[in-house]
Amino acid sequence: MRSVYTCLTQAHDHGLILLAxxxxxxxxxxxxxxxxxxxxxxxxAAAVWACASIIASGCTAWATHMIGLLAFQPGMPAAFxxxxxxxxxxVAIAGIGISVALAIGQRSRAYRFLIGILLGASVAALHYLGxxxxxxxxxxxxxxxxxxxxIPTSLLVFGTAMVVTGERRRxxxxxxxxxxxxxxxxxxxxxxxxxxxxxxPARLLPPEAVPPELMAPxxxxxxxxxxxxxxxxxxxxxxxxxxxxxxxxRLRELASLAVEGLAVCDGMVITTANRSLERLSGLGAxxxxxxxxSELFPGLDVTTMPEREEREAELIGADGQRVxxxxxxxxxRLGGKPQTVLAVRDQRERLxxxxxxxxxxFSDALTNLPNRTRFHELVAQHAASYHEHxxxxxxLMLDLDRFKLVNDTLGHGLGDTLxxxxxxxxxxxxxxxxxxxxxxxxxxxxLQVDVAGSEATHALATRIIDLMGRPFLIDGMLVNVGASxxxxxxxxxxxxxxxxxxxxxxxxxKAKADGKGTFRRxxxxxxxxMQARRGLEADLRRAIAVQEFELYYQPLVDARTGRINAAEAxxxxxxxxxGLVSPADFIPLAEETGLIGPLGQWVxxxxxxxxxxxxxxxxxxxxxxxxxFRDVRLADTVKAALSAGGLSADxxxxxxxxxxxxxxxxxxxxxxxxxRAAGVSISMDDFGTGYSSxxxxxxxxxxxxxxDQSFVRQLPSDPESAAIVRxxxxxxxxxxxxxxxxxxxxxxxxAFTTAEGCDQVQGYHVSRPLPLGEFLSFVDARExx
Amino acid sequence: MTPPDDTDLFRLVYRxxxxxxxxxxxxxxxxxxxxxxxxxxxxxxxxxxxxxxxGLFFVQALEGSPAAVEAIFDxxxxxxxxxxxxxxxxxxxxxxxxxxxxxxxLVPDAVxxxxxxxxxxxxxxxxxxxxxxxxxxxxxxxxxxxIEPVQNVVAE
Numbered sequence: 001m002r003s004v005y006t007c008l009t010q011a012h013d014h015g016l017i018l019l020a021x022x023x024x025x026x027x028x029x030x031x032x033x034x035x036x037x038x039x040x041x042x043x044x045a046a047a048v049w050a051c052a053s054i055i056a057s058g059c060t061a062w063a064t065h066m067i068g069l070l071a072f073q074p075g076m077p078a079a080f081x082x083x084x085x086x087x088x089x090x091v092a093i094a095g096i097g098i099s100v101a102l103a104i105g106q107r108s109r110a111y112r113f114l115i116g117i118l119l120g121a122s123v124a125a126l127h128y129l130g131x132x133x134x135x136x137x138x139x140x141x142x143x144x145x146x147x148x149x150x151i152p153t154s155l156l157v158f159g160t161a162m163v164v165t166g167e168r169r170r171x172x173x174x175x176x177x178x179x180x181x182x183x184x185x186x187x188x189x190x191x192x193x194x195x196x197x198x199x200x201p202a203r204l205l206p207p208e209a210v211p212p213e214l215m216a217p218x219x220x221x222x223x224x225x226x227x228x229x230x231x232x233x234x235x236x237x238x239x240x241x242x243x244x245x246x247x248x249x250r251l252r253e254l255a256s257l258a259v260e261g262l263a264v265c266d267g268m269v270i271t272t273a274n275r276s277l278e279r280l281s282g283l284g285a286x287x288x289x290x291x292x293x294s295e296l297f298p299g300l301d302v303t304t305m306p307e308r309e310e311r312e313a314e315l316i317g318a319d320g321q322r323v324x325x326x327x328x329x330x331x332x333r334l335g336g337k338p339q340t341v342l343a344v345r346d347q348r349e350r351l352x353x354x355x356x357x358x359x360x361x362f363s364d365a366l367t368n369l370p371n372r373t374r375f376h377e378l379v380a381q382h383a384a385s386y387h388e389h390x391x392x393x394x395x396l397m398l399d400l401d402r403f404k405l406v407n408d409t410l411g412h413g414l415g416d417t418l419x420x421x422x423x424x425x426x427x428x429x430x431x432x433x434x435x436x437x438x439x440x441x442x443x444x445x446x447l448q449v450d451v452a453g454s455e456a457t458h459a460l461a462t463r464i465i466d467l468m469g470r471p472f473l474i475d476g477m478l479v480n481v482g483a484s485x486x487x488x489x490x491x492x493x494x495x496x497x498x499x500x501x502x503x504x505x506x507x508x509x510k511a512k513a514d515g516k517g518t519f520r521r522x523x524x525x526x527x528x529x530m531q532a533r534r535g536l537e538a539d540l541r542r543a544i545a546v547q548e549f550e551l552y553y554q555p556l557v558d559a560r561t562g563r564i565n566a567a568e569a570x571x572x573x574x575x576x577x578x579g580l581v582s583p584a585d586f587i588p589l590a591e592e593t594g595l596i597g598p599l600g601q602w603v604x605x606x607x608x609x610x611x612x613x614x615x616x617x618x619x620x621x622x623x624x625x626x627x628x629f630r631d632v633r634l635a636d637t638v639k640a641a642l643s644a645g646g647l648s649a650d651x652x653x654x655x656x657x658x659x660x661x662x663x664x665x666x667x668x669x670x671x672x673x674x675x676r677a678a679g680v681s682i683s684m685d686d687f688g689t690g691y692s693s694x695x696x697x698x699x700x701x702x703x704x705x706x707x708d709q710s711f712v713r714q715l716p717s718d719p720e721s722a723a724i725v726r727x728x729x730x731x732x733x734x735x736x737x738x739x740x741x742x743x744x745x746x747x748x749x750x751a752f753t754t755a756e757g758c759d760q761v762q763g764y765h766v767s768r769p770l771p772l773g774e775f776l777s778f779v780d781a782r783e784x785x
Numbered sequence: 786m787t788p789p790d791d792t793d794l795f796r797l798v799y800r801x802x803x804x805x806x807x808x809x810x811x812x813x814x815x816x817x818x819x820x821x822x823x824x825x826x827x828x829x830x831x832x833x834x835x836x837x838x839x840g841l842f843f844v845q846a847l848e849g850s851p852a853a854v855e856a857i858f859d860x861x862x863x864x865x866x867x868x869x870x871x872x873x874x875x876x877x878x879x880x881x882x883x884x885x886x887x888x889x890x891l892v893p894d895a896v897x898x899x900x901x902x903x904x905x906x907x908x909x910x911x912x913x914x915x916x917x918x919x920x921x922x923x924x925x926x927x928x929x930x931x932i933e934p935v936q937n938v939v940a941e
Contacts, residue, residue, distance in 0.1 A: 424863055425863050428863035467862065472862070473797065473854070474855070475851070476876070476877070478872055478875050
């Protein structure tokens with residue numbers, strides 16, 4: 001070791017040693033920067049820069065070595081063998097090139113160590129070839145111990161240096177270069193120290209040997225080349241850094257344009273954030289940098305969040321304000337290293353839109369009250385939780401009594417204002433937790449909760465009726481509407497929400513039927529009545545389809561001869577379960593539901609068809625309801641029935657009541673005139689009841705008047721009844737109309753009416769209504785008598 | 786002397802029956818509070834007029850722009866402290882009949898009060914309306930002590 005120290009301090013020109021070190025550093029820097037650039041480049045450029053880097057490293061090693069040799073002061077003439085010198089340079093370049101080529105992409109440490117040994121071996125080869133090229137005028141002796149120690153040591157250090165260079169850890173990687181320099185230094189100076197030169201004037205320098213004075217410029221040229229390369233490398237590095245900065249700036253600009261908030265994180269710490277995130281958080285430029293994610297998103301563990309999967313989170317802004325956001329994590333390589341990028345999307349607008357949409361879907365736009373859908377939902381919820389709270393509740397249905405009139409006469413704008421004001425009044429009638437909804441049109445409903453008893457519901461309904469009974473002032477106009485209320489109480493009137501709503505509806509229906517501004521609570525009878533009605537309606541529809549009806553005929557006899565000259569057709573319904581159903585039970589329903597149309601048509605056709613086979617002097621009388629008169633095709637229907645049945649028109653009598661004439665008189669009269677023109681005769685039925693306006697008799701010349709049976713019932717004992725019947729008979733005769741007296745049940749009544757000069761008699765005294773077969777037998781029997 | 790902005794003057798007079806429960810003192814307290822609220826509200830809305838409470842009936846006259854009167858009347862109609870509300874007069878008028886100042890509150894003395902109460906149940910509505918109107922206008926003009934005109938008014 002001492003010889004190594006002596007060698008360094010005494011046998012070398014110190015200036016040149018420093019120069020060697022300088023060239024080495026410059027060369028290494030140049031090689032590495034160019035190599036880095038090669039790594040960044042692609043294709044041909046990468047290969048060219050890689051070759052340049054390898055050649056530069058070989059040259060560095062060689063030049064360092066050569067300057068070292070030049071610095072050596074052996075104290076005797078020395079020169080360089082040009083061939084060996086050139087060979088040493090080739091070996092250095094080749095050795096380093098091969099080592100580097102083998103080292104690329106190698107992860108195995110053992111492999112890298114072997115490459116290090118190879119590299120060391122090539123440097124050693126360079127060194128000892130160089131030594132061999134160094135010829136002196138003397139003899140060369142080697143210290144075998146020092147060589148045996150220094151070469152393996154140096155190789156080990158080379159190997160270690162290569163292992164360390166490939167490591168992931170930065171601090172370990174940094175140790176690579178010093179280790180490499182140490183290895184070279186050990187190799188070089190130990191090699192030099194192991195060499196002992198003895199001056200021998202007998203030995204002359206070979207003739208081809210190049211003297212140091214000539215070698216120095218060559219080495220200097222190579223060194224200058226290295227310096228130039230280093231400058232190129234520096235330039236490339238600076239360019240690259242500037243490029244990276246520009247790229248980052250551009251990236252940041254781009255990121256700041258993004259609507260989403262973006263944050264680049266190193267672990268859980270934000271390193272960069274864009275402007276959107278600054279705005280979102282309310283933290284100024286740069287204030288986000290260095291902030292821990294848990295401060296911004298409490299409870300959100302970014303590290304365990306799966307990549308590319310959005311998470312709902314809350315962002316705590318500068319003023320402590322909580323912003324609902326969605327966070328998306330993704331791992332990207334930025335500037336060559338993996339980083340976490342968080343995309344933060346503001347959810348406020350979306351949530352607002354959603355809540356507005358929900359509001360629109362579940363509320364009435366005009367009054368802002370809950371709509372039907374929402375109300376049903378609320379009732380269902382309340383009914384479902386009844387089992388838990390066990391408190392009674394009520395559904396109140398109401399509608400405005402005169403809303404349609406107001407809307408039609410004063411306009412929809414005013415109608416809308418009225419509905420809005422109604423909503424306000426209803427709200428002020430409610431208890432704190434009650435809910436009012438607008439179901440549509442002028443229909444409102446209230447869910448009254450925690451009902452202490454039916455009195456509470458009654459009180460609420462009374463309040464509503466009172467408030468709604470007050471006039472509304474709209475645009476200087478006073479408008480009176482009023483409301484009717486129906487209510488169903490849970491659990492007494494049902495607990496199923498649909499049933500409750502239906503029952504409240506039934507109660508409202510009843511309230512309206514009973515008069516304006518009334519309140520009715522549901523009672524089971526309402527339901528039963530409604531059910532019965534619905535059942536009957538369904539039955540009636542079926543009955544019309546399958547023809548469960550039959551016509552009975554009640555004979556009418558000539559008051560003077562006693563002969564049957566007509567029969568009134570009366571419809572009977574054979575209900576499969578209920579037996580014979582009275583017309584009084586189903587005709588009004590048929591009229592209400594419009595089923596009277598098909599039913600009346602059937603009666604007309606059947607009566608015509610059956611009467612066509614009777615003796616020709618017997619006419620048939622058929623009743624027409626007001627509903628049938630609303631059909632403008634009535635006259636055609638009658639004519640069709642006559643021709644289908646083959647009955648001549650003069651054998652058909654149509655009986656109408658005053659009710660027919662009450663509505664739309666003009667049209668009714670036109671229809672009657674058309675029927676009369678076809679040859680059909682028209683009778684005024686039930687005369688003497690109702691309005692009995694004599695003007696009808698003047699306006700339309702009826703063929704016949706049928707005196708109502710209510711006058712006949714007390715004949716002949718009651719003088720008033722007798723006087724009325726007598727008067728009608730006289731009047732009819734004067735007007736040229738024939739008179740029929742109905743409901744004649746006794747012989748006395750029959751005698752009275754015939755004596756008074758009436759034309760025709762009908763009633764149980766003659767016969768009750770008979771089925772067709774019996775009627776025909778009855779006719780036969782009478783004719784025979 | 787009608788100011789130009791009075792061309793758009795609207796008057797509504799109504800009568801209603803009080804539903805305020807409790808003894809006379811409690812009732813009076815409730816009324817006072819209600820009067821204070823309505824005075825503030827009416828000043829803001831630019832509505833003038835007068836309110837009279839007889840212990841059984843309210844009679845109130847509202848005067849102002851149609852929209853303001855409508856708004857105030859809407860609130861009155863949502864009030865559950867009275868019932869059987871009937872409008873006595875409603876329409877545009879040329880000049881205020883109850884002064885231009887803030888809503889006044891009239892306390893009729895026993896005679897006038899009894900007359901008013903009787904009016905509510907006995908006299909035909911139209912007559913009652915006219916009578917109440919004139920009575921109130923008279924009270925406003927001459928002060929609450931004017932008993933004499935009251936009898937004349939009702940007797941007319």
